[in-house]
Amino acid sequence: MNAARLSAICLAAVGLAAAAMAWRLGLWTMDRPGPGLFPFAAGALLFATSIAAAIQGEIAEAEDEPVDRRRLLRYAAAVAGFGLAMKPLGAVIATLGLILGVLRGIENRSWAHALVVAVVLAALSWGVFRYFLSVPLPVGILGIG
Amino acid sequence: MDAMVNLMGGLGVALEPTNLAVAFLGAVLGTAIGILPGLGPTATISLLLPVSIMLEPTAAVILLAGIYYGSLYGGSTASILLRVPGEAASVVSCFDGYPMAQAGRAGVALGITAFASFIAGVVATFVIALVGPAFASTALAFGPVEKTALVVFGLTLAANIGEGPRIRAWAMVALGLLLSSVGVDLVSGEERYTFSIPYLRDGFHVAVLAMGMFGVSEVLILAERQRDFTPALSARYRLRDLLPDAKDWKDSAIPMTRGTALGFFLGLLPGGGALIASFASYVMEKRLSRSPERFGKGAIEGLAGPESANNAAAQASFIPLLCLGIPANAVIGVIMGGLLMQGVVPGPRLIIDHPELFWGVIASMLIGNAMLIVLNVPLIRVFVLLLRIPPAMMAPSILIFCVIGAFSINNSLFDVGVVIICGFLAYGLRKSGFDLAPLLLAFLLGSLLEENLRQGLILGFGSPVLFVTSPISLAFLVIATLTLVLPLMRQLRWQRSGNVA
Structure with a gap:
C-alpha cells in the first residue's frame, strides 16, 4: 500500500x-x-x-530528488519537541533549544555559529511578540520570558 | 466619473502617513516573503494578524493586501533564478523564466515580470474602482438562497480548476467544510466534534490552521533534503540589464493585456485567484501562439502573460471580499479573518458604511504597485541577497514564528498543539497528492455556506425548491454543474477516441 x-x-x-x-x-x-x-x-x-x-490509487510523483528520511525524522522530532517544550520551559528557552538542536545536531554547524543564531532569533521573537505585541508568552517553570 | 472622484478621495486616505508607512511595509515584506521559498503570503498574513489588530482597519487591510500582491512581484524572482518558486502562484514563472535566465537573460526576465505585474496592478486598480460599487449594489439583492448557490459555485471552481487530481481536491473541500463545523452550533447550541474539550467550543481559528498548513508543513518540506542555492546567485544585475528592449516589449504587450483581462476575471470568481490565473494565462498564451514550441524554452510571452494575470487576479479578488463578503481564495480568507477581528464585517454594506476603508484600500494599490516597481527593478539586487539565507536557518525561523504566532492569536497553548499537529497532517496530505488550498478555502466558506443553506431551507419551509426557483441561484448552480460535468465529458470523449485510434 x-x-x-x-x-x-x-x-x-x-x-x-x-x-x-x-x-x-x-x-x-x-x-x-x-x-x-x-x-x-x-x-x-x-x-x-x-x-x-x-x-x-497512486499519483504520479514529480519528485526529482529522493527524500533524506533520517534528516526529515530529526526535523520532525525537533518540531514536536519545540511544541512540547513551550509549556514547561517557556518560549525563550524552547526557542534557544530548538535553534541549538537544529543547527548543531542536524545541520552540523559550529557551536559558536549555532549559539549566535539562537540568541539572535530568541531575542527577535521575544522582542516582536512579548515587547511589541504584548503577548504573554509562556514563561515556563523557570519563569524566563 | 463618481468612481474617479471616490478614488481620489481614497488616495487622500492612502496618502496619510500611517497608511503610506504600512503600504511600504507591505510592499517590502511581500517582496521579501515572495522571494524566499518556504514562507508564502498565506502563512505570513496569518502571522501578521496580531500586528494588524493594533492598526486602524483601513491601515490593517492596506498592509495585508500589500503583502499579498507584493508576494507576487517577489515570487517570480526565485522561479527565474533558481527554478524554485518563491510561492505557489509563481510556479508558472519557472517554465520560461528559468530557461531565459539560463540563456543569460535573467535581467530581462526579472524586469519584464516586474513591469507586467505593475501594469496589470495599475489597470486592475482602476477597473476595481469602476466595477466594485456596481458589484456591491447587485450583491445587496442576494439573499441566503443566492449566497448559498454562489458559495457552492465557488467551491466547485476551487475543486475543479486547482492543481492535482480533481477527486482529491473534492476530498479536501469536504474536509474543510467538516473542520468549519467544529465547535458550538450557533443555532441549536449543540457542541459538534468538540470531544468535551473546552478549547474546541469556538472552533478553529483560520490563522492557526493556515500557519500549520502553509508554515509548519513547509518546514518539513524544507527539511527533506539539504539545499544550497548560493552557486546560482553569483550573477550581478545592473539596472540596464533589467530593462526589456523594444522587441521584448513588442512581444509582451499583447500577452500582458490578455493576461490582465483574464486574471481580473478569474480573480472575481470565488475559487479563483492568482494561482489559477497564472496557469490559465500560460495555457492561453501557448495555445494562441504562432510558435508554441518556444514555450518552456524561454518565451517571454510565457512570462509576461501569467505575471500580469496573477497580479490582476490578486487585486480583483478583493472585489468578492469587500463587496460580497465572500473570500475568493485562501489568502483573501485570512485577510477576511483580520477584518472580522477588527469588528468590520465585509459585505455589500461595507462600501456604504466604511467608504474610507474601501476607497483607501483600492487607492493604496496604486501606491503599493508604484513602490513595488521601485523595489523590484532598481532594488532587486538587494532582495536577491535574501536567497543567500541558508535554508538551515529559514526552517527553524519559520517554525518559531508560526508556533509563537499561533499562540499569540488567543494566548493559548492549545493552539500551539493545533498548529503543530496541523503541520504534520498537512505534510502527510501534501505528500499524498492532496492540495491544501481548497481545504482552507472550504474551511473559510463552510460557516457561511451552512448558515445560508439553513436559512434558505427554512425560507422554503424545509424544501430546497427555492434554490432552483431563484434565477440568480439557478444560474450559479447550472454553471457549477457545467464546471463539474464538462471536464468529465471531455475525458470520456478523449478515452473513447483513444480507444478507436
Missing part, C-alpha cells in the same frame, strides 16, 4: 466517523435543518471522495 492510498483510506474513515456522529446530532429537528445536517453532508462527501481517491 502506498502513502497516497493509505491517507485516502484514513480520510475515508474520518468522513465515516464524522457522518455517524453528525447523524446522532440530528439531521432534521422541529421541521428545520438540525445541527447535524451540514456536517453529515460534509462527512459523507469526504467518505465518498476519499474512497474514490483510494481506488484511483
